[in-house]
Amino acid sequence: TYLHILRGLNYSYSYLPLSWISGLIIFLISIVTAFMGYVLPWGQMSFWGATVITNLLYFIPGLVSWICGGYIISDPTLKRFFILHFIFPFIALCIVFIHIFFLHLQGSSNPLGYDTALKIPFYPSLLCLDIKGFNNVLVLFLAQSLFGILPLS
Template identity: 60%
Template sequence: MFAWKLEDGIVIKRQVVLDTESMSVNIGCHHGYSYGTYIKSTVRFEICYVTSGVFKTSLHALILICSYLTKFYCASMVSRTHQISMSLFRAHLVFYRCALNLNSSYNFGFLVAITFVLQIITGITLAFRYTSEASCAFASVQHLVREVAAGWEFRMLHATTASFVFLCILIHMSRGMYNSSYSYLTTAWMSGLVLYLLTIATAFLGYVLPWGQMSFWGATVITNLLSPIPYLVPWLLGGYYVSDVTLKRFFVLHFILPFVGCILIVLHIFYLHLNGSSNPAGIDSALKVAFYPHMLMTDAKCLSYLIGLIFLQTAFGLIELSHPDNSIPVNRFVTPSYRT
């Protein structure tokens, strides 16, 4: 215990006592400013010395307690998250009951999800080599196709699969409209419609990135169509015309939107399974089977056919899916030639 005070440079307390486990200091009363300062600094030094030891011990104990609590909390959260994930996986992808009379048209929802994920994988691979700058974008794509090992495969696979994504989406939506799924699966239908619009926006943004003639003029035409909406075009373009800033913004949005689409896919599946999927008969049936392995095997068979078509188109170009003018660098003063 200690007690002391300085007033006008003079020690007015007779004794300063500092007791610890290893020392006992008694300081008598001394008058004078200089000596009072010495006593003040000495006492502060001893206090800091003793306090630092107690502080270190307390801090060490606090760190140990926090580490144990963190380990326990993390372990419990990981265990709980794992349990929830496995429960959702089993409920929606293993034991989910499907109608026995589903035909092949019901496999296209699964194909949309797989091709969407394939687009994300190939897109991330291409992003490592792409330069989102107007003066280098076209050259970076040409370098990827001509100089990088297997670069043309990834680029053509990404461009080809985009067309198959929309093919699967259109068949999937046509089947839903034919069965009038929108009348009793409203939430699933609306989430799917939002996902479809998001996919269109993502594809448009990706079409601009190669920065060829069709890319530039396509961006110019489509953004002019959006000009009646106030403030949208200047925000999207970064100005009042398609420029280098526009290309950078399109690249960022094209990279982010597919991950938003993945969230919408999960919500779409949740809403679908919440209300129950439709079937060709149009009525609820008690004849149902588990998704795994019955429906999953049917989906896998259709997926194998689709992958075969994608690789045939990628390797041999059976159908012309792109405009030749997009292999020409951007020229702001010449519009693409019109082809019938």
């Protein structure tokens, strides 16, 4: 992930702003999802981690009471974090599709930004390639989970 972000900073930050912004949103949603998953075991470390992180948000009026369900970390906070921890990956997945659309719309393999007629259209060519790549990763994941050395249960 970090190498992907650094590559984006090096090559495409200036001429692919929509792809850059959508990628940054995906990264931030991933961080927030991981934090909310860290809180879910509801131990001492996760409780104090939630306390510290939510205290960083007190400069925005009403945000902490809305997120926590009050002014302290309690049971409603855990329920809200669980719901958000479940919903945010689906939101991130939608933004990933938007990110890929912006990337193919603006042409990521054209670092100089020249407008040329020698482009490969996004639909059907590049979309089919993206779907094939996704299916390959899915097959590898399913093969590991179904036939792997270490069972999931």
